[in-house]
Amino acid sequence: MHSALKHQLLTDFQGRRVDYPADRTTIHLIEEQARRAPQRPALLWDDTCLTYGEIIELAAAWAGELRRRGLRRGDLLPVITAGGQELAVVMLAAMKLGAPFVPIDDAWPEHRLHESVAALRPPLAVRTGPGPVPGLGVPVLRVTGTGAPDGVGPVRDAVPGTDELIYGFFTSGSTGTPKCALNGHLGLLNRFLTMTRRFGAGPDVVLQNSRHVFDSSMWQLLWPLTKGSRVVLPRREGVLDLTRTIDEIARHRVTMTDFVPSVFNTLVDLLDSDPGLPARLSSLRHLLIGGEAIDPSAVRSFRELLPEVRLTNTYGPTECSIGSVFHEISDADTGPIPIGRPIDNTCAVLLDGNGALVTPGQVGEIHLGGDCLGAGYLHDPARTAEAFVENPFPELPGRRLYRSGDLAWQRPDGLLMFVGRQDQQVKLGGVLIDLLEVEAAVASHPQVAQARAVIHGEGDLRSLVCCVTTDATLTSTELDAHSRALLPAHAVPRTFLLLDRMPLTPNGKTDRRALAELASLRLAGQAGGGRLTAQEEAVAALWRELLADLRGADPGPEADFYALGGTSLTLQRLSAAMHRALGVRVPPRHLAAAATLREQAALLHQDGAGPDDRALLLADIARASVLRPGPGPTPTGEPLEVLLTGMTGFIGAHVLGELLDRTDAVVHCLLRSSGQADRVAEVMARLGRSHDARRIVLVPGDLAQPRLGLSTKAWTRLAGRVDSLLHCGALVNLALGYPGLRAPNVVGTGELLRLATTGRPKRLHHLSTLGVFPDEDGRERVLEEDPLPEELPEDGYSRSKWAAEQLLTAARARGVPVTVHRLGEVMPHSLTGAGNRHAQLDLLLRACARLGLSPRTTAVTDWTPVDEVATAVVGALGTGRDNETFHLLRPEAVPLEQVMAALAELVPLRPVDYPDFYRAVAAGGDESPLLTFLPEPDTDGLNALFRNGHLRFSAKRGTELADSCGLAWHPTTDTELLNCTRWIVHNS
Numbered sequence: 001m002h003s004a005l006k007h008q009l010l011t012d013f014q015g016r017r018v019d020y021p022a023d024r025t026t027i028h029l030i031e032e033q034a035r036r037a038p039q040r041p042a043l044l045w046d047d048t049c050l051t052y053g054e055i056i057e058l059a060a061a062w063a064g065e066l067r068r069r070g071l072r073r074g075d076l077l078p079v080i081t082a083g084g085q086e087l088a089v090v091m092l093a094a095m096k097l098g099a100p101f102v103p104i105d106d107a108w109p110e111h112r113l114h115e116s117v118a119a120l121r122p123p124l125a126v127r128t129g130p131g132p133v134p135g136l137g138v139p140v141l142r143v144t145g146t147g148a149p150d151g152v153g154p155v156r157d158a159v160p161g162t163d164e165l166i167y168g169f170f171t172s173g174s175t176g177t178p179k180c181a182l183n184g185h186l187g188l189l190n191r192f193l194t195m196t197r198r199f200g201a202g203p204d205v206v207l208q209n210s211r212h213v214f215d216s217s218m219w220q221l222l223w224p225l226t227k228g229s230r231v232v233l234p235r236r237e238g239v240l241d242l243t244r245t246i247d248e249i250a251r252h253r254v255t256m257t258d259f260v261p262s263v264f265n266t267l268v269d270l271l272d273s274d275p276g277l278p279a280r281l282s283s284l285r286h287l288l289i290g291g292e293a294i295d296p297s298a299v300r301s302f303r304e305l306l307p308e309v310r311l312t313n314t315y316g317p318t319e320c321s322i323g324s325v326f327h328e329i330s331d332a333d334t335g336p337i338p339i340g341r342p343i344d345n346t347c348a349v350l351l352d353g354n355g356a357l358v359t360p361g362q363v364g365e366i367h368l369g370g371d372c373l374g375a376g377y378l379h380d381p382a383r384t385a386e387a388f389v390e391n392p393f394p395e396l397p398g399r400r401l402y403r404s405g406d407l408a409w410q411r412p413d414g415l416l417m418f419v420g421r422q423d424q425q426v427k428l429g430g431v432l433i434d435l436l437e438v439e440a441a442v443a444s445h446p447q448v449a450q451a452r453a454v455i456h457g458e459g460d461l462r463s464l465v466c467c468v469t470t471d472a473t474l475t476s477t478e479l480d481a482h483s484r485a486l487l488p489a490h491a492v493p494r495t496f497l498l499l500d501r502m503p504l505t506p507n508g509k510t511d512r513r514a515l516a517e518l519a520s521l522r523l524a525g526q527a528g529g530g531r532l533t534a535q536e537e538a539v540a541a542l543w544r545e546l547l548a549d550l551r552g553a554d555p556g557p558e559a560d561f562y563a564l565g566g567t568s569l570t571l572q573r574l575s576a577a578m579h580r581a582l583g584v585r586v587p588p589r590h591l592a593a594a595a596t597l598r599e600q601a602a603l604l605h606q607d608g609a610g611p612d613d614r615a616l617l618l619a620d621i622a623r624a625s626v627l628r629p630g631p632g633p634t635p636t637g638e639p640l641e642v643l644l645t646g647m648t649g650f651i652g653a654h655v656l657g658e659l660l661d662r663t664d665a666v667v668h669c670l671l672r673s674s675g676q677a678d679r680v681a682e683v684m685a686r687l688g689r690s691h692d693a694r695r696i697v698l699v700p701g702d703l704a705q706p707r708l709g710l711s712t713k714a715w716t717r718l719a720g721r722v723d724s725l726l727h728c729g730a731l732v733n734l735a736l737g738y739p740g741l742r743a744p745n746v747v748g749t750g751e752l753l754r755l756a757t758t759g760r761p762k763r764l765h766h767l768s769t770l771g772v773f774p775d776e777d778g779r780e781r782v783l784e785e786d787p788l789p790e791e792l793p794e795d796g797y798s799r800s801k802w803a804a805e806q807l808l809t810a811a812r813a814r815g816v817p818v819t820v821h822r823l824g825e826v827m828p829h830s831l832t833g834a835g836n837r838h839a840q841l842d843l844l845l846r847a848c849a850r851l852g853l854s855p856r857t858t859a860v861t862d863w864t865p866v867d868e869v870a871t872a873v874v875g876a877l878g879t880g881r882d883n884e885t886f887h888l889l890r891p892e893a894v895p896l897e898q899v900m901a902a903l904a905e906l907v908p909l910r911p912v913d914y915p916d917f918y919r920a921v922a923a924g925g926d927e928s929p930l931l932t933f934l935p936e937p938d939t940d941g942l943n944a945l946f947r948n949g950h951l952r953f954s955a956k957r958g959t960e961l962a963d964s965c966g967l968a969w970h971p972t973t974d975t976e977l978l979n980c981t982r983w984i985v986h987n988s
Contacts, residue, residue: 001357009349009357010395013414015324015342015370017397018193020162025185026192027095027158029226031056042225044252045085045233048146052225059092060154062143066093068152069124069141073098073159076120076168076378078136079128080104080113083212084233086128086143088221091167096158100165102180105213106131109485116170116178119378130682145682162186165375169215169318171432180378183215187321190371192223194343198326199256199286204229207248207257211236213488214431215318216258216290240568241588242270243575246280253283260291262428265298266572271305273576278305279923290314290323292427293418294337299329315339315418316372317404317432319387324348324372325416338415339408346370347396350410355392360410363419367401374402426455428462431490438466438493441486442479447472450502452510453493456519456565463565465519466493469501495519495563532557535601542577543597546570557598568592578604590733590740602739634761634817636880639665639724645703645752646729647671650836651767651826653683654870655728660695662874668697668722670708670729703729703748708755719758724877727752727766730801732838738799745800746807753811763817763882765873768805770822770887770953771798784822784885784957817882824862824889824949826869833979836866837987840945843930845903845984847921854900854909855917860893861946863972872958875965888962889955892971893948902977906985914941 030052033040038053050058071077077094079101081087087103094101104116106127117125117136124139133140160166166185170178206224208231210216224231232252234245240263248254259267264287271277287309294313303311316323325348327340342348349357350364358364369391376384388400407419421427425434435453442451449469456465468479476496483492503514532540540555547564555564566574571588578584586603594600642659646652647669659667699718702709710718731744749766756762773782774793788806793799805820812818828835828842835842841861848854869888876886903909912920915937921930935944949955962969 001359005359006357007395008414009360009410010347010393013341013410014347014396015344018197018344020186020189020193024189025095025158025160025162026166026188026222026226027092027160029189029192030092030222031158033225033228037228040228041230043085043088043231043233046235048085050085050146052228054146055089055092055225057154058089058146058148059096060156061148061152062089063093063096063155064152065141065149066099066124066126067097067155069139071097071099071123074164075099076122077101078104078117078120078122078125080106080117080125080134080140081128081212082106082131083208083217083236084129085146087212088225088231088233090126090128090143091222093155095160095166096155098158098160098164100167100182102168102170103213103217104170105211105488108488110134111486112178112488116180119178119180120168160185162189167215167218168378169213171318179380179383181319181374182376182378183319183321183374187372187374188218188222190345191219191321191323191343192226194345195219195223196227197344201227203227204255204285205232205252205283206230207232207234207245207252207254209234209245209257209259215322218322220258240572242267242572243587246270246277249284250280255283256286256288257284258288258290260431261289261294261298262292262569264289264302265295266569268298268301268305269573270576272301273580276922281306281309284309286310286312288312288314290316291431293420296333296335296337299333299337303329313337313339315416316368317402317406319374319376319402320346320368321372321374324368324370327415336417338411339418340416341414342368342370343372345397346372348416349393349396349401350408350416355389358409360412363407363409365422366404366406366408366416368404369401370397373398373400428455428464428490433464433491438464438483438487438491441483441491442466442468442493442496444486445474445479445482447474448479452502452512452515454512454515454519456495456516463494463567464491465495465497465516467497467499467502467515467519469499474498494565494567532597533601535604536597538582538604539578539597539601542574542581545577546573555597557596559597560595561597561600562595574600586740634882635723635763636882638663638878641666641668641722642724642726642877643668643670643699643718643722643752643755644726644728645670645748646727646767648683649728650839651823651866651869652728654829654866655726655873656683658870658874659726662871663878665724666695666697668699668718670699670701670703672700672702703745703751704743706751708748708751715755716759719755720760723760723762725752725756725762725764726873726877727764728873730767732797738796738803741796741800742803745797746803749804749807753807753816756816757811761817763819763877764808764811765819765821765877765882766804766808767873768801768820768822769798770824770949771795772802772805772822773953780952781954782952783954784887812883819876819882820885821869821873821876822885822887822953823869824864824887824953825946826866827863828865828980828983829867830865830976831867831979833976833981833983835980835983840930840933841899842984843933844942845899845981846988847930848900848903848909849907849985849988851917851920852908852910853912853917853920854897854904855914855942856911857896857914857942859896859942859946860948861896861899862889862949863894863976864888864890865976868962868967868969871965871967872961876961879961879964881961884957886958886961887949887953887955888958889949889953890969890972891950891955891959893950894972894977896942896946899977899981902974903981903984905978906981 034052034056040052041049042052042055043050077099079090081103091101102120122138124141125136126141126143127133128143162185164185165182166188168180168182170180204224206220206229208217208220210220221231232254234248311329313327313329314323315325324343324346325340326343327338347369349367351367352358352364376388387403389403391399391401405422407422408416410416425432438453439451442448447470451466451468453464453466455462457463479496497519503511536557543555547566571591575586575588575591578586584604590603591600594603642665644656644667647656659665707715731741756764771793773789774791793802808818808820872888918934918937935941959969
């Protein structure tokens with residue numbers, strides 16, 4: 001190679017040299033921002049905001065507690081976490097002490113979690129947020145919420161230097177043992193300072209879009225804090241939901257975030273499917289993409305939709321401080337997208353198998369160096385020496401280069417073009433997966449002879465398939481359970497195929513190409529067949545478009561979406577396709593729970609007009625027709641032990657508080673996960689109540705499952721203990737039809753009736769809605785004792801509550817003590833003004849405050865405060881009114897314009913006609929939940945959204961009940977409206 005070309009490759013194409021501040025690290029930059037503007041918002045999480053001053057004070061306090069418990073400079077600190085604001089606080093606390101932190105996913109299999117913590121040899125571990133504290137063999141410090149530890153001296157001065165370690169991340173290992181890649185302060189500081197120079201020092205709003213156990217989350221969580229910007233931490237529910245991500249971006253006016261290419265491609269499809277969605281991303285200014293090869297057509301489409309957004313392709317392994325190669329995408333990128341050139345103070349060269357430079361156009365392995373380089377792998381000098389090799393080029397900085405295992409070629413202008421991997425590692429969804437690690441985990445099953453993992457499908461439809469040979473009777477379910485106990489969720493094969501033998505190449509090695517072809521044939525055969533309903537055929541047509549294994553095949557009603565190659569990304573596309581082709585919005589999280597074609601087709605009835613609803617309703621009601629009360633006397637008076645459902649909901653939380661305040665009962669709370677133990681403390685803190693934890697028993701279960709998801713032993717034990725059931729739980733989703741709501745709302749009620757009639761007799765109090773009566777059923781006034789109408793309500797939610805009441809009415813006729821509380825609009829707390837952030841009124845008032853507009857309207861609404869509803873419900877339970885129906889309604893409705901007037905005392909509002917208000921909300925791009933409810937501009941406006949329940953519903957019994965509970969129900973006062981609007985303004 002001639003000297004000019006060598007100089008170009010080793011000097012001209014490398015990152016420029018830029019000096020550092022000599023005495024600062026990331027924590028010092030963040031502390032400097034806190035001193036400048038302590039009141040500036042730093043972290044947004046759910047309804048909580050931490051300012052710069054608050055987060056630094058918390059970090060100092062927790063650093064003091066960690067030091068008191070024995071954490072010292074240089075100790076590795078495992079942080080077991082699901083993400084959230086506590087993780088950021090612990091990271092900063094560890095940095096102040098000079099202790100590298102290592103995030104560990106609390107959802108990892110127990111074996112992997114224990115193995116990872118043990119590898120760190122820590123003096124203690126931290127567990128953030130709610131969830132169980134596993135037995136790890138080391139002390140565990142719990143950090144929950146925004147409270148500081150008591151009685152410890154804070155650590156004011158941060159100690160680390162740029163030559164010390166800052167964090168570690170566990171990555172895939174081919175032996176099945178995860179390896180911990182360690183990185184230093186210098187590499188992270190260089191990445192952050194480079195980003196500030198590249199993207200600007202001005203304030204940004206950054207959405208943390210990467211999961212907390214992947215290193216890309218580092219820049220999203222910490223870089224904004226080094227320059228006075230704001231970080232938005234989304235709450236994750238386990239299912240990718242890009243519609244919700246768009247809502248988060250719009251709501252918080254996010255200016256910058258990150259997507260892996262496969263998710264980015266799906267985002268583009270979603271934006272293409274709905275012309276209104278791109279406007280909701282109008283706040284975005286920068287979008288980083290990295291982790292996989294980019295689809296140029298998706299990039300072009302995105303830039304046409306949102307030309308003001310600056311796209312940056314990024315590349316870099318975990319071993320090298322997140323990413324060290326950037327490329328700003330421009331109009332010149334008409335073909336494959338480059339990964340770019342090295343950033344400041346870093347270098348990247350392509351070498352052949354002998355360690356020599358390759359010329360532009362030739363493929364070589366990417367070697368990285370400079371200040372981005374990490375310290376290697378924890379306690380593994382052999383693996384470190386293999387990956388971090390000696391730097392033979394004096395022109396490049398540093399003693400070592402990192403062998404990435406990635407192949408690329410270089411254009412004449414120096415830009416690197418990614419080719420792929422040269423080993424058995426693959427990337428799915430931007431996450432590196434070692435196929436050998438997957439194979440080792442599956443092969444560890446005692447009945448597995450051989451296991452080989454292959455990638456099935458193309459592009460964003462790729463999924464992980466594991467082919468297995470065995471001499472025993474083994475099922476895919478058993479293999480899945482075995483794998484989930486050993487592998488993180490992203491590395492668990494989507495499908496298992498049982499083979500007689502592995503196909504071999506002529507030289508006797510496993511023929512992976514033949515395995516992939518065999519997987520396609522086998523999966524296509526799983527599509528099944530059979531006659532389809534019209535709804536099923538409509539969904540099947542979309543499956544054929546989206547699932548490679550179905551093209552040309554006909555799925556049967558029981559065909560499994562996931563077995564045919566469906567992934568979380570495919571769910572996003574299916575949701576968008578349903579809206580585009582069928583005019584039906586079905587959220588991805590609801591599709592995720594519906595695996596078969598039949599189950600997904602049932603979700604199409606979201607408008608409540610499904611033709612099969614009545615037959616399904618009657619079948620559900622008939623299942624409970626044989627229930628009768630158990631032997632023995634029915635309990636009366638004060639309850640001793642209560643099963644409460646819906647404790648984490650708006651009403652259920654207040655009911656729990658009333659049970660603890662007004663009775664001496666032990667309360668058994670049904671929760672969907674045992675990992676929600678700290679939700680009780682969170683709920684009570686939100687209500688401003690103290691509580692006796694000894695009176696609360698958590699019951700992990702699920703309303704939608706048989707026996708509430710309990711084991712036979714737990715079911716029998718619960719049936720023998722409780723004397724009262726208080727059913728506040730329900731899935732409230734006005735966009736779903738009856739089929740999508742029946743499991744939790746109807747089947748769940750039936751299971752509670754079964755519990756009420758198992759063993760000793762129990763009374764059941766059930767929260768329902770006035771919506772069980774259709775608006776036009778021929779009655780001028782509905783009395784509490786009136787029977788349910790035969791006509792079904794219009795929407796799916798009201799239909800589910802109508803069916804549940806039918807179950808309860810039939811059970812009451814057979815002697816089961818059942819009480820029904822029908823609710824109208826349940827409004828904010830009468831004293832604090834704290835409301836339900838998902839309620840229509842709350843969303844409406846937030847939009848008014850944000851837009852500075854108030855729609856002219858003659859609409860009125862019920863107004864029964866949540867605290868008074870909870871008092872009445874608990875009061876009925878304690879006074880023995882166990883076979884009645886109550887309409888819980890305060891007297892007199894409230895004109896919405898009176899509520900707007902209270903809001904106008906706090907923020908300036910300009911009155912506008914309703915069509916103008918609707919258009920302003922739609923144009924603002926930040927009120928998608930409200931747009932779901934808002935009537936169209938050419939309708940009766942807000943009169944169609946709110947109603948005066950007292951004009952139609954008698955509340956004689958409900959008023960008597962309120963009187964007996966000491967509630968002097970009165971018309972809503974101006975003070976209550978002002979409390980409500982103050983809370984809205986304060987929390988917007």
